Amino acid sequence: MRDTEFEQKLRQRTRVDRTELTKPVSGSTTPDTPLPEDDDKAKAKGGFFNSLRDEMSSYRSDRSRKSSGGQFGEEGLVPHYGLPRLDACCSIQTPMRRRLQTAVVAWHISSFVFLAVLSIYALSNPMLWFASIPYTIYFIFDRAPGNGGVVKRGSHWFRSLPIWTWYCEYFPINLDRTTPLKPTYTEKKPSPSEKTKKSSIFNPKSWKLFRRTEKYELTGPRYIFGYHPHGIGALGAFGAIGTEGCGWSKKFPGINVSLMTLVAQFHVPLYRDYLLALGISAVTRKNSLKVLERNHSICIVVGGARESLMSSIGSVDLVLKRRKGFIRLALESGNVSLVPVFGFGETDCYNIVHTSENSFSHKVQLWMKKNYGFTIPIFYARGLFNYDFGFLPFRTPITVLTGNPIYVEKKISNPTPEQVDHYHDLYVEELKKLYYDNRHKYGYGTVEMQIAG
Structure with a gap:
């Protein structure tokens, strides 16, 4: 099977109705596929390694179903698990552009670790101290993030x-x-007096080098974009909003946006400057208010680390009921529009190994979230040279869709809980409308949106 044929079949998985995942597979239950009610008990009893073993066993049974024309056929949601071993490896005839695409995604996934190791190496190598020492001083005193x-x-x-x-x-x-x-900004048109004004070579202020004229003027509101769902790494938000890969400035002209992420990521030398160059900033209250004060918009992945633990293929589970900080930001800033954004296909990029609440691994994940503000779900997808296992995401389509804006006109220094709840309810209503009006178009069928606390 050629690489292009395989990827075409892999893309077909978004056309499958997600409700098919909840239907029972025909045939009797085998030892490799435990009953749903026994699954959590087995995970709680055996811990992380047994839960991982059970997860792998379920996919082995999926392969056998595929060969017998079961639920996960050629157009199933995980067709790559039914491939022969040779077809699960990348073809030598893979086009160069596809290789470049894979290389860039691999860089994005590993850039945090790579730049962290590079910075440690630069500090430990005396030959590089001429650059690493000045950078360290700059790193300590720079407060840009x-x-x-x-x-x-x-x-x-x-x-x-x-x-x-x-x-x-x-x-x-x-x-x-x-x-x-x-648009928040529109290009400023010169006044008639500016058009007729003649410059003089004897007046330095008229020289182009010294002229300070604003090219753009403020004509619209700023925006707080709320991205849902989080998935693993918010890959759709990074590509569509954090870069110009999808042509953000062409589809939303005059709206300069900063994607917000965890503060911990800005504690890594080099990686911090890499994020800042992309316009990505720390998701803190102080920083968000500062960015809005400077007439830029922000995008917040509202669900955060807790939502990433709930992520699974074919699900729409959001953490939103008690997430009201971004609503307060809008009220405290004024002249801001709240815009819900939904990433259709975001949760289909990785398979997640779900741990039971009583397992040791789940407790470690919650401890990391409580103490460090982030957690690491146990996930896997494809590899750099193979399709059946690895840490690169699947090639699955992601559509980032923006909804209707909710305008907050007045600035309220100390908003009351009732005011916050009012705009929060409006936001949830618009988010649901955005999802339910478009779910059939993007292959979500009759899957219901589940909103947790």
Whole structure:
């Protein structure tokens, strides 16, 4: 099987109704496929390694079903698990552009670790101290990630590099909107007096080098985009909003947006500057207010680490009921529109090994979330040279769709709980409308949206 044929079949999995996942498979239950009610008991009793073993066993049974024409056939949700071993490896005839796409995604997944190791090596090598010592001083005193400095540090040129187009083509990621958004900035038109004013070579202020004229003027609201669901790493949000790979500035002209992420990621040398160059900043209250004050918009992945633990293929489980901090930001800033954003296909990029609540691994995940603000789900998908196991995401289409804006006109320094709840209810209503009006179009069938606390 050629690589292109395999990927075409892999893309067909988004056309499958997600409700098929909940239907029982015909035939008797085998020892490799325990009953649902016994699954959690087995995981709790055996711990992490037994739960991982059971997860692998279920996929082995899926392969046998495929060979006998079962639920997971050629157009099933996980067709790659039924491939022979040779067909599960990348073809030597894979086009170069597809290799580049895979390489860019591999870089994005591993850049955190790679740049962390590189910075440690630079500090431990005396030959590189001429560069590492000045950078360390700069790293200690620079406060750009937490005080709105991303407004000046973000580089449109870096966001527009061809590698981000390859990144979006890998899945592929598409950016669309249900309604146009009013630009925050529009190009300033010169007044008649400015057109007729003659410059003098004897007046330095009229020289182009010294002229300070604003090219753009503020004409619209700022925006707080709420991205759902989190999935593993919010891959769709990074490609569509964190870069120009999907043409953000062309589809939303005049709206400069900063994607927000965990503060811990800005504690890694080099990686912090890499994120700032992309216009990505720390998701703290102080920093968010600073960015909004400078008339830039922000995008927050609302569900956070807890939602990533709930992620699974074919599900729409959101953590939103008690997530009201972004609503307070809008009320405390004023002249801000809240915009729900849904990433159709975001949760289909990885398989997740779900741990029971009483297992040791689940307790470790919750401990990491409580103490460090993030957690690491146990996930896997495909590899760099194979399709059946690894840490690269599947090539599954992701459509990032923006909904209707909810305008917050007045600035309220100390919003009451009733005011926060009012706009939170409006936001949830618009998010549900965005999902239910478009779920059939993107292969979600009759899957219901589940909103947790």
